[in-house]
Amino acid sequence: MTTQRSSTIRQAAVLVGGLGTRLGPLTANTPKPLLPCGDRPFLAWVLRELCRFGVEEALLLTGHLGEKVEEALPAIVATLPKPMRVICAREPVQAGTGGALYHARALLAERFLLCNGDSWLDTNLAHMLAAAASDPAEIAGRMLLRRLPDASRYGVAELEGDRIAGFLERPTPGSPGTINAGVYLLGRAVLDAITPVCSLERDVLPGLAAAGRLRGTVAEGYFIDIGIPADFERAQTEIPAKLHRRALFLDRDGVINHDHGYVGSRDRFEFIQGAKDAVRRAVDAGWHVFIVTNQSGIARGLYSEAEFAALMEWVADEMRAAGATIDDLRYAPTHPEAKLAAYRREHLWRKPGPGMLLDLIDHWQLDPTRCLMVGDQPTDLAAAEAAGVAAYLFPGGDLDAFVSPRLTIT
Template sequence: MIPRVNQAVILCGGLGSRLGSLTASTPKPLLPVDGRPFLEILIEEIARQGIRRILLLAAFASDQVRDFAAALPAKLGFDMTVELAIEPDRAGTGGAIWHAREQLDDLFYLFNGDSWFDVPLAELARALPADPAVVGALALRRLPEAGRYGVVTLSGGRIDQFAAKAEAGSGPVLVNAGVYLFRRTLVDALSPLCSLEQDGLAVLAAQGRLAGLPADGYFLDIGIPDDYARAQTEIPAHRRRPALFLDRDGVINLDHGHVGSIDRFEWVAGAREAILRANRLGYYVFVVTNQAGIAKGYYTEADYRAVKAHVRAGLAEIGAHIDDERFCPFHVDAAIEAYRRDSDWRKPAPGMLLDLLRRWPVDAGHSLLVGDRDSDLAAAAAAGIAGHLFGGGNLDDFVKPLLTETRA
């Protein structure tokens, strides 16, 4: 089983001196990219994969990071927590982690706050061996040349060396891309003032205690002016991707009639695997579901959220995730007055789909919806999305010919 990881820790304390006046008074991760703080985009990419507890390691201009953290959950619209750990002095990348040691989970993802590597986090979790002596797993980016990055060598899935830089013209290399999964025992290799890479990872690699996951996903570090300029167009372009919209009852779970409790929830064959397939191919996965059972008093919104959490937990067991979800609890004949109204979110109206299209950078022309009723297909058509009617059976077999590779 894939280890369950709930926390993402992000290094936000660097001065960003190579960006000159841009970072004179602004922490590098808070610089705008496509009109939003880069850190907001990074956290959104993390949170959509199911990681909803964020810890920011701050130093320079930490008051700005604190204000950002306080406003972020409402801005993103996720049920999430964002906490801060502030270095007492400039402690280096390793020291920042050491000072936050009491706030770390037993397993946590770690990210550089000034770069984005589009690697599925579940794949990194798969790469961490069960052996507790292995402290962590690193996502490694293949590059044709090392450039300004340090080079990592890999043998049998274990990292055996961190080199400062490769010689010019040395050819393809693996570099540390700033995305990690660590056990909390990493702290034992650190000190109050140290570099994560030089003082921690280099030593652990020499001991055979780090795993590596080579990957080819999109990678950009905004640490120099040219790359920061490229980020303004490249990052929004890369985040624009097709979506797989899924009805819930009858598509993800068997429709037993107003399924509002975990004991009545039963997975459709191949449903989890279909969602995992879409994740791996680079699709957003959205759920759009009418929930008239709430309006009729059969169950509550809290019951619905409990089933939703159950679905997410079941997906996490195989490394799959749902990026976002919309539900409509309203019905014109509702037994509960608060829900008695017509709504343009209730399928066959397209409101739920349109709201997701506004919220996320979706390539609608290459997106699709899978539903089990004509009302699902009508909603898709009204939103400009291709609709496909699922008549039962194995959902993964059904969606496999409908999905294409999108992850660059």
């Protein structure tokens, strides 16, 4: 039976308890995920990426040097562009990747992501979120798989469609294959197959695959594992360069949805043709996508901020169901002639003011010359110009057809 679920997963468990022995003295007193990468711990980059796709809580599965992770938490959270609840669950013994989940089971959500704190595949995770939303109930989880032209250094997953039929030993040199990218979307059902000390990869996944309960999403993208000195060195420049992304700012009404005037509810929210495709295309190409929208409907008392937030949660989930994501959102609820006194004022955030763009540029550490704005009003262009961002006026029609030839910034 296929059950359509939400495409939004709010919790990610992150494995941060490894010993890191291959890095020698570097990890004598520092857990690998805390090693600096550019201007912040590697783990901070992982959490930053997760929050783009709707994760609001990170559960750090700590072990070896767990107290160091706890000490570092406030500084890590301070680097994040969006609020995220970050908590630790410490394994009582060296429990392995499966055991780490076992010991944190009381804190795990019904469905959660699981990833490593010391590796990252730079890809559009929304494809996996979208696929998992329609997985049948008996499926225990999905794993992200990376296709390699030569997979001979790794064990490979054997796929039948998107079902993982099993895991094979290293193929012969030069043979292509799909390998485990270290990112999973799991349901709590997986906990039934987990013992207090076990390896997820060795002891749990093969059984789930044999029972037909494991699926895979094949992805491509830059991959780094900081577990060996040469790759850790490479990460110093490559990760900041990759993850300081270009950004596409989109107005909402008249760009993402038809402007029916003060749209504050789902029944009046009609997606523009190609809107989800345009966002997916930008995310696939490695761009952030942000919404910046004037919402004087709030100032006019037509809908509340809570109603607006609920509507935009739905929009974000609809986007993820289409393999897209909205990294972040700013809205301006004020109007100088507002009906509601609380919202009656001029505000830099209200376009043509540049405030919403500037705030996103600040939080996400964006380079305005690597950003693009698409709006349907002259005020959108004025706001972008004041923020130092190039902008285009969308005349209507198919948004993807309009945006796609304009994603030319490198």
